[in-house]
Amino acid sequence: MNMIPTAERSIELVDLTIAFGSGTRRRQVVDGVSFTLAHGESYGLIGESGCGKSTILRALAGLNHDYHGHILFNNREQQPQRDKAFYRQVQMVFQDPYASLHPRKMVWASLREPLKLHGLDRHEARISEVLHAVGLSDAFRYRYPHQLSGGQRQRVAIARALILEPSVLLLDEPTSALDVSVQAEILNLLSNMRRQRGLTYLMVTHDLAVVTHLCSRIGIMHHGKLLEELSADNVRQGLTQENYTREFLAASEA
Template sequence: MSAISLQDLDISYGTAKVVEGVSFDVAEGESFALVGESGSGKSTVLKAIAGLAPDWTGGISVLGQPRGHRPDRGFARRCQMVFQDPYGSLHPRKTVDTVLSEPLQVHGLGNRDARVEEMLGAVGLDRRFRFRYPHQLSGGQRQRVAIARALMLEPKVMLLDEPTSALDVSVQAEILNLLKRLRAEQGLTYLMVTHNLPVVGFMCDRMAVMNRGRVVEIAPAAALHDGSFSDPYSRALYAASGGTAHD
């Protein structure tokens, strides 16, 4: 069974079609990237899967369950999203404890204290951070809290929208290493949007290259090491990145 399956997905904003005919499957446990320049439609695909871009046609399924156009509480138990901006994704007047507890309260889940502390530990934050506010945290710490919040309901699929691009370079590596470790420890499937090809080389097994709302090529991450792309746009993107990605 695929963790994520998209079939002939079209997404519109008003009368403008911004994604057209996108189809791919992500295997359970795989880390799969959507890459392309700004405006290529890659983040819009994530938003449609997450239910944040409801004007779409085609097919979306996650862990074998079709995704409808309406809010779906059960979906939140299977799939969660981590956003690009850790400054904007956390409520400024809510403590870390409140942020992490809310998903449990919404879904009627107990054992709150133990679960909050367990997730803080999983993302490398000790219990001292539990009752702090976002303004008392660094950017990297905020993103760790955002990742912990996404994991509170024990989803198996994570949507990652440029999860390190708003962070200092020194902190980016810490967050990428954390995500890589969590995937291994919790058996997670990742669908990651990024324009950073070295990140794909470090984090992902395969990638779909998007250009102007369409997938032009699906390639293994190994193509970042040997340049074995078939589509001209993919080759140009690879060349523009310096033609190399690091392990």
């Protein structure tokens, strides 16, 4: 039963189902998944590789058009082909910051691109503001991705997502490609950005420490199904209803 009042809902998935292939090669990747995020909430999806969590994120982001079920944003159902207004409000941060940044574009060019696409003004000021917001100086605008460390690249990727002033960030394993020493910095940055800007987060990861640090509510995925939802405290304490969840948490902590 959905306990979040309608007026407070930011994202809602209803019976989302996704399959790849056809005939005997058809494989169900997401199987009737439903959940809701409130405005300003941080929600995590965890599970083994191949359980469907990243596929859900891509469908929500409009990168996968072939799905069944319903995806709602601010209580309005979204079509598989999203419009520009949706992308102004919903942005994605990818797993590999080096792959998501154009290798031949300086930072300023990568940040200006979404501003031009959406017809926003004050390009130079917005670029400076968002770089400072993610802890980078103006000097970084003149660097190429290969001149940045992994943490700096991910800060630029976060800046690019934030420059349109969205209300939702979709986070696809945002720290898994980073050194352990840098992961905490990026998680703290994301946590501060959510608090300061009232952002809603949907994150997918396999890392329990990451998901419990950033998310207050966590969904457990297994073979394309959402088995159960837990609070971050329940995840830390291993308080579950499903045997699979108990085994997954135990194996993740081993």
